[in-house]
Structures are given as C-alpha cells and as structure tokens.
Amino acid sequence: MTSVHTSAHGSAVGKTVDQAVDTAARPERSRARGGPPEPPERPIAWAMLSRAVSVPLILGLVCFLPAVIAAQPGSGVRDTAYWLQLVLTCYAGARLATMILSTRRRLLQGVFWMFVYIAMGVAPFAQVVIGQTPTPAVGPRSDLVTAIAMILVGCAAFDLGALLASRRPLRRRTPSARSTSGPAVAHPLRLRLLVLIAFVASGFYVLKLGGPAVFFSSRQEISETVAASGVASTESNVGSAFLKGFGTVPALLALLFYTRRLVTSYRARRTPSTVLVWGGLAVLNLVVNNPISNARYWFLTVLVSLLFTAFPSSAAIYRTVLATGVVGALVLFPYADKFRYDEEGQRTVQSASVFEPLATKDYDQTVMFANTISWVDTRGHTYGRQLAGSALFFVPRAVWSGKPEDTGVRVGQWMGMRMTNLSAPLWTEFWVDFGATGMAGGMALIGYAAARTDRRYALAVTRAGPGPGSVLAIAAPLIAGYTFILLRGPLLQAAGKLAIAALCLLLITTFRERRAVRRR
Structure with a gap:
C-alpha cells in the first residue's frame, strides 16, 4: 500500500487530488476484493463530453435564463439594484457551471453555488424585474443595493477561502506496522448502538404523536400534535426541537451508514441480517422523514445525502443533482408545500408566469x-x-x-x-454580529472549510472497503444536504439537528483501525 500511495502522490502533478487517488488506488482495491482490476477513468473522453455540454450549459445559466427573466413584464426599476442583481446572477451561474463541469466531486461547494444561484440570484432577479417580493422591504432602496453588494462580496470571499484551501496540501495518515492510528471510522459495535437508538428514539417520536398515520397528514397537524403533547412550552421550543431532532436524525444517519456498508461490501449484501436492518431503517425513515410531514429543506437533506452516499464515486449522479436541482427549485419547489397545511388551510397558487x-x-x-x-x-x-x-x-x-x-x-x-x-x-x-468585515471573513472561513472537506471526502471515498468505513464519507453528504438549511437560516433553528448529528457521529467514531502491515 505504501507504493500505491507513493505512486498516487507522484502522479498528482497536474491532476486533481481525487483523480490521482482514484487512478492509483482503484486497481489495488479491486484486487483486494478478489475481482478484476477496474478500468481507469477516461479523462480524455470526459473532456470531449465536457466541451460538448459546456457551451450550452454556461450560456443557459449565465445568459439565457437571466435574459428570459429580464424580458418578463413587470413594474421593476432598472436601477443599481437591478444591475447588481444581474451581475450576481451571472457570477453564481458561471460558478455553478464550473462545479457541474468539474472532473472533481465538490459536494459542499457545488451545493453552495446551487443555492446562491437559485435563492440569491435567479429568484431575487425575478423579484427586481417583476417588482414584487415575498416579504415587504421596509427600508430604503439603498439598503437593498447594499444587501446585493454584500452578497457579492460574501461570494467572492467564499471563493477566496476555497482558493486558499486548494493551495494547502492535505496531510495523509498512512497507518504503519507500529501505529494503528488512522482516519476516523465507524466502530461496528457502536454503529449497532446507533441503530438501536434510532429505532427507540423514532419509535418514541411516533408514539408521542399518536401513531404513524399522523406523519402522512400534514405539517400543520404535526405541529399541532407536538404542541398538544406538552413537550413544547410557550416560553421555549427546546423540547420540541429535541423531540423532532432525535426522532429523525439518528434514523437518517443509521440508514446512511448501512447504505454505505451495502454499497462498499459484497459480503454485507450477502448477509441477511444487514439487509434486514437496512430494510427496517428504510421503513422507519419513510415514516419519520417523508416529505409530507417534514419541511421541504429537510427532505432535500435526506434526498441529497442518500444519493451522495449510495453513489459515492459517481460523477454522473453529482452532476445530475446539481443540474436537476436548479430546474426543480425554479419550477417545482414553490409548489412543493402542498402538505404544509390541511385542506382547509391549503394555499392555492395561481400564476400566469413560471417566474x-x-x-x-x-x-x-x-x-x-x-x-x-x-x-x-x-x-x-x-x-x-x-x-x-x-x-x-x-x-x-x-x-x-x-x-x-x-x-x-x-x-x-x-x-x-x-x-x-x-x-x-x-x-x-x-452581518448582524460583525458588519461587513466580519461577514467577509466569515464567508471566507466557510469557503475554506468547504473546500478542505470536499478534498478530504474525495480521498475518503477512494478508500472504500468492507464495513462502515470512513465517518467523513457519511458526514460530508449529510452536511452537503443540510447546507440548504444552514444557508437559508436562521442558524438558531438549524443548530439543533446539526448538533444531534454531531453527537451521533461522535458516539460511533473511533480512530483505531487494523494494522496495514502485518508482521511476518
């Protein structure tokens, strides 16, 4: 294995980190599993494909869609806010196109630019053109101009942080015969404990709300049932947040770990107990994490994290999620709150334009x-x-x-x-805490952390072997899906489930692994 890592490191000149590791490690992993060597990636073929789709994709995101929106009728004024918003939309579209066309799977950065392009690019640009906003603007027009300019500054700071992260080499831990310390991995026995916690916590959540039928009614009924259960008080929602968090997060994490085990281990797919546990977790998540009883952003977290976990090395799935996510967010997402209210409280949407x-x-x-x-x-x-x-x-x-x-x-x-x-x-x-300087610095740190995590994740998925595997191979897809909630905010609402996920990951994480070199 030492020679494999040395070869990968030597071939990394002029390539991305994950390309080098994939090329060098794939045949060795395949031989270790007893199968024929997997064919290496074909970067030349993908380069031809990327050239074929890059022009229409970039033109569509950067030019065509903003032009269509600009041509819509409305009472909007073409002032400084209009032009700044147009620049922001084109900038985010260009960065999103870069993420989609990249040969690397940059989960966190890709989801970040997808959110910015949709929620802070295309949608606000449509609002400026049409002259309507979902929430009234109570301040002067200059505050809107400042907001758009600061979003642009924050995006540039995010890119700067990501650029700095790409310039810093990663430290790779290579276990030796004398040391068993390695990357964070899931302990098999603790993973079973997580499964037990998932079934107990979700079962309590279901019983507390009156049975599974409530989870297939509406979010309004769920909220009313939680309020009637006495868990939440008028002064604090901590009890309600913990009830929902522990009822949904451990179940999702356990499903992700068992999904990865089935994906990476042929033996696990042949073990009836593992398949049965995965099936039970899938049913459990269908009840507590379905799109009917949960917020749309949380269901996006479930869907995105499950896709990235089930297809950890698939560039096609990564690009499909980003590309179709734009279409779904613009066309389907505004209509996806059908189950937020019951039939009497359901709000109908009548629109003469898709925008x-x-x-x-x-x-x-x-x-x-x-x-x-x-x-x-x-x-x-x-x-x-x-x-x-x-x-x-x-x-x-x-x-x-x-x-x-x-x-x-x-x-x-x-x-x-x-x-x-x-x-x-x-x-x-x-901005609320530290103003423009703090905002730029905070976004730079977020960009740096996102880029480093993406690179670590690219290395983690190439080390796939039998068993639960790397914790980062699960944490990164989960954070990528949860990025929608973190970016949308508020942070106080988003912190609860994120902390519960961190506790569950700490519970099952170990830094011990088998020795890579055996004594002869």
Missing part, C-alpha cells in the same frame, strides 16, 4: 438581508450575541432569560409581521 412564484413565494433571502440591514441601522450590531445564542441553542430560556431569538424572528417582529418564520441567510447572521 411569478419566485417573486411571491419562499425566496425572501435577499429582501430579508435588506430588512436586516435596516434593522441593524436602528439598533447597532450585536457583536457575537446572535451567534452565541445559536451555539447555545440547547440552553432553555428559563435558565438564560436574555437568550437571543432567531434573527429572522427578531427582524420580523421589528417589521411588524404576524408571520415571523422568515429566513436569515448566513450572510445576515455574520
């Missing part, structure tokens, strides 16, 4: 950033208080009387809105 729902539903990220700028102008920055409230989400308000509320809720209350379940994108969270 009108983008201006009237869901995508309020940019206008909420503008409203947040107006709010901060009246009261000043909080200098870390909002982020501290998100990090200490688990502290009840009975203990911390001055615990900050969701950023979206606080801004909504200041605006006088009755419905305060409003977004607070990640740019907003940094």
Whole structure:
C-alpha cells in the first residue's frame, strides 16, 4: 500500500487530488476484493463530453435564463439594484457551471453555488424585474443595493477561502506496522448502538404523536400534535426541537451508514441480517422523514445525502443533482408545500408566469438581508450575541432569560409581521454580529472549510472497503444536504439537528483501525 500511495502522490502533478487517488488506488482495491482490476477513468473522453455540454450549459445559466427573466413584464426599476442583481446572477451561474463541469466531486461547494444561484440570484432577479417580493422591504432602496453588494462580496470571499484551501496540501495518515492510528471510522459495535437508538428514539417520536398515520397528514397537524403533547412550552421550543431532532436524525444517519456498508461490501449484501436492518431503517425513515410531514429543506437533506452516499464515486449522479436541482427549485419547489397545511388551510397558487412564484413565494433571502440591514441601522450590531445564542441553542430560556431569538424572528417582529418564520441567510447572521468585515471573513472561513472537506471526502471515498468505513464519507453528504438549511437560516433553528448529528457521529467514531502491515 505504501507504493500505491507513493505512486498516487507522484502522479498528482497536474491532476486533481481525487483523480490521482482514484487512478492509483482503484486497481489495488479491486484486487483486494478478489475481482478484476477496474478500468481507469477516461479523462480524455470526459473532456470531449465536457466541451460538448459546456457551451450550452454556461450560456443557459449565465445568459439565457437571466435574459428570459429580464424580458418578463413587470413594474421593476432598472436601477443599481437591478444591475447588481444581474451581475450576481451571472457570477453564481458561471460558478455553478464550473462545479457541474468539474472532473472533481465538490459536494459542499457545488451545493453552495446551487443555492446562491437559485435563492440569491435567479429568484431575487425575478423579484427586481417583476417588482414584487415575498416579504415587504421596509427600508430604503439603498439598503437593498447594499444587501446585493454584500452578497457579492460574501461570494467572492467564499471563493477566496476555497482558493486558499486548494493551495494547502492535505496531510495523509498512512497507518504503519507500529501505529494503528488512522482516519476516523465507524466502530461496528457502536454503529449497532446507533441503530438501536434510532429505532427507540423514532419509535418514541411516533408514539408521542399518536401513531404513524399522523406523519402522512400534514405539517400543520404535526405541529399541532407536538404542541398538544406538552413537550413544547410557550416560553421555549427546546423540547420540541429535541423531540423532532432525535426522532429523525439518528434514523437518517443509521440508514446512511448501512447504505454505505451495502454499497462498499459484497459480503454485507450477502448477509441477511444487514439487509434486514437496512430494510427496517428504510421503513422507519419513510415514516419519520417523508416529505409530507417534514419541511421541504429537510427532505432535500435526506434526498441529497442518500444519493451522495449510495453513489459515492459517481460523477454522473453529482452532476445530475446539481443540474436537476436548479430546474426543480425554479419550477417545482414553490409548489412543493402542498402538505404544509390541511385542506382547509391549503394555499392555492395561481400564476400566469413560471417566474411569478419566485417573486411571491419562499425566496425572501435577499429582501430579508435588506430588512436586516435596516434593522441593524436602528439598533447597532450585536457583536457575537446572535451567534452565541445559536451555539447555545440547547440552553432553555428559563435558565438564560436574555437568550437571543432567531434573527429572522427578531427582524420580523421589528417589521411588524404576524408571520415571523422568515429566513436569515448566513450572510445576515455574520452581518448582524460583525458588519461587513466580519461577514467577509466569515464567508471566507466557510469557503475554506468547504473546500478542505470536499478534498478530504474525495480521498475518503477512494478508500472504500468492507464495513462502515470512513465517518467523513457519511458526514460530508449529510452536511452537503443540510447546507440548504444552514444557508437559508436562521442558524438558531438549524443548530439543533446539526448538533444531534454531531453527537451521533461522535458516539460511533473511533480512530483505531487494523494494522496495514502485518508482521511476518
């Protein structure tokens, strides 16, 4: 194995990290499993294919779609906000096209640019053209101009952080005969404990809400049932968050680990107990994590993480998720809240244009950033208080009387809105605490961490072997799916499930593995 790693490192000149590791490690892994060597990738064939699709893809994302939106009738004014939004849309479209056409599978960066292109590019551009927004803008037009400019700055900072991460070499841990320390992997016995926790926690969640039938009604009925159960109080939603979190997150993580085990191990696919456990987890997730009783962003997390786990090395699946995600978000997502309310409370959507729902539903990220700028102008920055409230989400308000509320809720209350379940994108969270400088620095750190995680993930999936395997091979797809929620915000709402996932991963993680070199 030492020679394989040396060969991979030597051939990495002029190639990406995952290309080099894939090319060198694939035949060795195949021989270790007793099968014929897998054929190497064909970069020349893919280069020809990428050239064939790159021109229409780039033209479609950067030129055609913005031009179609610009031609829509509306009362929008073509001022500075219009042109800045057009630049942001084209910039995000170009970066998304780069992610789709790349030979590397950059999960976190790809999902980031897909979100930016849709929620902070195309949709706000349609709102500027049509002259409507899902949430009213209460401040002056200059605050909207500032918001769009700061989103652009944040995107550039994200790219800068990713560029710095790509310049720093990765440290690879290669176990030796004297040392058994290696990458973080899932301990088999602890994984079984996670499965037990998943069934117990989800079973309690289902029983507490009155049985499986409630999960196939509507989100409104779920919320009412949780409120009637006495778990949540009028002063704090910590109990409700923990009930939902432990009822859904361990079940998803256990399913992801067993999915990876079946994908990477022929022996596991031939073991009836493993297949039965996977089937039970699939049924459990169908109940607690179905799209009817869960928020659309959470179901996207489930779907994206499952796809990336089931096809860890498939570039086609990666590109398909990014490409079809744009179409689904623009055409289907505004209509996907059919099960949010019951039949009496169901809101119907009537639209004469495919772009009108983008201006009237869901995508309020940019206008909420503008409203947040107006709010901060009246009261000043909080200098870390909002982020501290998100990090200490688990502290009840009975203990911390001055615990900050969701950023979206606080801004909504200041605006006088009755419905305060409003977004607070990640740019907003940094802006509230630290202003423009802190926002740029925060986004640069996010870009750096995303790029490093993507590179580590590319190495982790190439080391696939029998058993649960690398924890990062599961954590990265989960974070990629959860990126939609983190970027949309508020962070206080998103922190609960993320912390529960981290606890579950810590529970099953071990840094011990079998010795790579046996004594003769």
